[in-house]
Structures are given as structure tokens and as C-alpha cells.
Amino acid sequence: QKEVEQNSGPLSVPEGAIASLNCTYSDRGSQSFFWYRQYSGKSPELIMFIYSNGDKEDGRFTAQLNKASQYVSLLIRDSQPSDSATYLCAVNIVLMKTSYDKVIFGPGTSLSVIP
Amino acid sequence: KAGVTQTPRYLIKTRGQQVTLSCSPISGHRSVSWYQQTPGQGLQFLFEYFSETQRNKGNFPGRFSGRQFSNSRSEMNVSTLELGDSALYLCASRTGAGPFGGAFFGQGTRLTVV
Numbered sequence: 001q002k003e004v005e006q007n008s009g010p011l012s013v014p015e016g017a018i019a020s021l022n023c024t025y026s027d028r029g030s031q032s033f034f035w036y037r038q039y040s041g042k043s044p045e046l047i048m049f050i051y052s053n054g055d056k057e058d059g060r061f062t063a064q065l066n067k068a069s070q071y072v073s074l075l076i077r078d079s080q081p082s083d084s085a086t087y088l089c090a091v092n093i094v095l096m097k098t099s100y101d102k103v104i105f106g107p108g109t110s111l112s113v114i115p
Numbered sequence: 116k117a118g119v120t121q122t123p124r125y126l127i128k129t130r131g132q133q134v135t136l137s138c139s140p141i142s143g144h145r146s147v148s149w150y151q152q153t154p155g156q157g158l159q160f161l162f163e164y165f166s167e168t169q170r171n172k173g174n175f176p177g178r179f180s181g182r183q184f185s186n187s188r189s190e191m192n193v194s195t196l197e198l199g200d201s202a203l204y205l206c207a208s209r210t211g212a213g214p215f216g217g218a219f220f221g222q223g224t225r226l227t228v229v
Binding site: 042049094100108 | 209
């Protein structure tokens with residue numbers, strides 16, 4: 001099982017709709033979770049982070065975390081064409097052998113917002 | 116606060132050559148990670164350096180190596196380049212002081228091997 005999984009998409013939503021992006025992870029000990037947005041030809045940009053179960057809202061973005069289900073999601077309300085990008089889920093995992101932590105990225109979900 | 120700076124932005128190299136990429140992290144960040152991104156494989160973790168020590172390593176051959184200097188700047192080296200090494204190489208910095216706090220990426224170095 002891969003450490004971080006996402007639906008590859010592409011996910012298409014009409015302008016103004018809610019886009020829902022999902023991510024599952026395998027390490028139950030993970031403590032921090034991140035969403036990155038990557039426009040074509042650009043580097044990933046951190047847009048949300050969440051550490052506790054529940055919802056975290058920032059403008060049109062809401063991150064949801066359910067540690068029991070090992071599931072994290074990103075909702076984008078009132079989607080705009082400028083939201084069209086690849087969204088990467090990232091999870092911080094702690095390595096048992098070394099106690100060091102590292103950030104693992106999912107494969108990303110391509111989102112297209114249709115005007 | 117200045118962001119993560121990677122140099123050079125673009126490189127074209129010939130098979131068999133070697134290449135060195137540079138990354139200057141955000142001031143105060145002691146962790147630098149390197150990733151390879153290709154269309155088919157997504158973001159693949161290469162290694163992470165913290166306080167001049169490599170503390171995490173991905174599943175890449177020994178041709179890929181790195182180091183970190185006392186000012187937290189990091190370099191990545193790829194020897195005996197292969198066509199398959201063509202990719203966007205991204206460096207990301209974070210504080211490294213525990214699992215909280217996200218990583219911030221540089222603009223990347225686009226490497227083309229011909």
C-alpha cells in the first residue's frame with residue numbers, strides 16, 4: 001500500500017461549484033497534514049495545513065481530517081477557473097527506526113474548473 | 116522574508132556528465148529536502164538534510180547525492196547522467212524542528228539530459 005494516495009483525476013467542476021479532493025494515508029502515527037497547489041510548470045505552493053481532527057477553514061478552502069479513518073480532504077467552495085491546478089496531499093510521518101520525521105506527497109489530483 | 120532559492124533554473128546536460136544543483140533555504144530553516152518530479156511519477160523524495168546531516172533518504176541510486184553546509188544551503192549532485200534523469204528537481208525547506216510546519220518549495224531546476 002502506498003503511503004499517501006489520492007484520486008488522480010482529472011476532476012472537473014463547473015465554476016461556482018464545490019470541489020472535493022480526497023486523500024488517504026497509511027501511517028496511523030502521522031501528526032500533520034498539508035495541501036499544496038501546483039500550477040502547470042510551477043512549483044508546489046502550501047495552501048492549507050491541519051493537525052487536529054475536524055475541519056479547518058481558510059477563505060474558500062476547508063481542510064477536513066479524520067485520523068480514525070486515516071482520511072484528509074480539501075473542499076474548495078465557489079470554485080474559480082484560477083483554481084485549476086494539481087492539488088497535492090502531503091503527510092508528515094515519523095520513522096520508527098530513526099524517530100526522524102519526513103514529508104511524503106501523494107500523486108496529486110488534477111482539478112479543472114470549467115467557466 | 117526571502118523564499119527558497121534554487122539555481123540554476125534550467126540545465127541541459129549530456130548523458131554521462133554530472134551536474135550540481137544548489138538550494139538556499141528560507142532563513143532560519145535548517146531542513147532541506149530534495150524531490151524529483153516527472154509527469155509519470157509525481158513528486159519522488161530524494162533525501163533530506165538537517166544541520167548538515169542526511170537524516171532521510173529515498174529510493175534513488177547512489178548516483179544521486181547531496182550535502183548541506185553550515186549555513187543550511189544545500190547542493191545535490193547527480194553523476195553519470197542518464198536520459199531518465201530529465202526532470203524538475205525541487206528543493207523544499209522547513210524548520211525541521213518536529214513534525215509541524217509545512218515545507219516551502221523553491222522554483223525548481225529543470226534538468227534536461229540529451
